[in-house]
Amino acid sequence: MKENILIPKPNSTFLHIQCSKCEEKNIVYSHTTSNIYCKSCNELLAERSGGRAKIHGNLLNPLD
Ligand SMILES: [Zn+2]
Numbered sequence: 001m002k003e004n005i006l007i008p009k010p011n012s013t014f015l016h017i018q019c020s021k022c023e024e025k026n027i028v029y030s031h032t033t034s035n036i037y038c039k040s041c042n043e044l045l046a047e048r049s050g051g052r053a054k055i056h057g058n059l060l061n062p063l064d
Pocket of ligand 1: 019020021022023024038039040041042043
């Protein structure tokens, strides 16, 4: 039987990612379960990986 209990991940956070293509800053959840695209040019910024997302843009300082 598959366990399906959601446990909050302590390292999850929101990241500030700057698009490498158009330099637009986007806020991305670090453990996103869907791919995140730049809101301005649609470039892939974060790729879902089952854990911490793979970041494709420029990672800026975490939000306060
Ligand atoms: Zn962009």
